[in-house]
Amino acid sequence: DIQMTQSPSTLSASVGDRVTITCRASQSVSDSLAWHRQKPGKAPTLLIYKASTLESGVPSRFSGSGSGTEFTLTISSLQPDDFATYYCQQYDSSWTFGQGTKVEVK
Amino acid sequence: QVQLVESGGGVVQPGTSLRLSCAASGFTFSNYAMHWVRQAPGKGLEWVAVIWYDGNNKYYADSVKGRFAISRDNSKNTVYLQMSTLRGEDTAVYHCGREGKAAAARGWIDPWGQGTPVVVSS
Numbered sequence: 519d520i521q522m523t524q525s526p527s528t529l530s531a532s533v534g535d536r537v538t539i540t541c542r543a544s545q546s547v548s549d550s551l552a553w554h555r556q557k558p559g560k561a562p563t564l565l566i567y568k569a570s571t572l573e574s575g576v577p578s579r580f581s582g583s584g585s586g587t588e589f590t591l592t593i594s595s596l597q598p599d600d601f602a603t604y605y606c607q608q609y610d611s612s613w614t615f616g617q618g619t620k621v622e623v624k
Numbered sequence: 625q626v627q628l629v630e631s632g633g634g635v636v637q638p639g640t641s642l643r644l645s646c647a648a649s650g651f652t653f654s655n656y657a658m659h660w661v662r663q664a665p666g667k668g669l670e671w672v673a674v675i676w677y678d679g680n681n682k683y684y685a686d687s688v689k690g691r692f693a694i695s696r697d698n699s700k701n702t703v704y705l706q707m708s709t710l711r712g713e714d715t716a717v718y719h720c721g722r723e724g725k726a727a728a729a730r731g732w733i734d735p736w737g738q739g740t741p742v743v744v745s746s
Contacts, residue, residue: 519686552724552732554669562669564734567724573734605669609730612683613659613671 520544520608524616530624537593539619541606546586550610553582553591557602626650626735628720633740636710644705646720646737654698657723659733660705662716677727710744717741
């Protein structure tokens with residue numbers, strides 16, 4: 519099974535900060551990688567798929583990059599709505615999620 | 625708009641069974657694979673099962689294989705998760721989710737339902 523490891527597990531930041539989250543796969547997943555955001559008590563919502571394609575309606579401050587085993591999610595200017603937990607998800611071989619990165623107020 | 629609404633969760637004793645349902649609307653249900661994903665209290669997301677758009681293929685996480693069964697009724701726009709021999713570690717919120725692309729063999733999950741809670745406790 520493919521394991522997905524996110525770093526950091528928790529990130530403290532302020533509104534306006536540039537934020538980067540990393541996701542590493544235990545083996546290559548090509549570009550079969552999605553990013554989801556989950557606010558407390560809510561369902562996750564898709565941000566990015568195919569490693570770098572922005573889902574329709576998602577603000578352009580979100581961007582994704584990477585391929586193979588290393589991927590990043592970047593938020594160019596953190597907004598109040600972005601304090602949440604972020605998950606990467608691979609779908610190259612079965613489906614696996616990273617353990618999550620919580621973005622909290624600094 | 626696309627909507628997924630789960631139901632059927634509750635408090636059950638270890639060793640018993642429970643069936644979850646997910647009612648879909650706002651899209652052509654029979655064109656999409658459907659997933660179940662769970663989230664234990666305070667934990668991350670764990671993929672549970674998927675069923676192909678036509679019901680012909682089903683896959684499960686090792687943690688539930690042999691105990692859970694996914695099925696669908698395309699005439700009712702509903703996907704089910706039959707859970708048997710439940711354990712304490714099955715306690716979680718269970719979300720259904722749609723495959724991101726129609727008739728896709730494998731892809732991202734989008735959108736997600738709000739989830740239904742399952743508590744396994746004596």
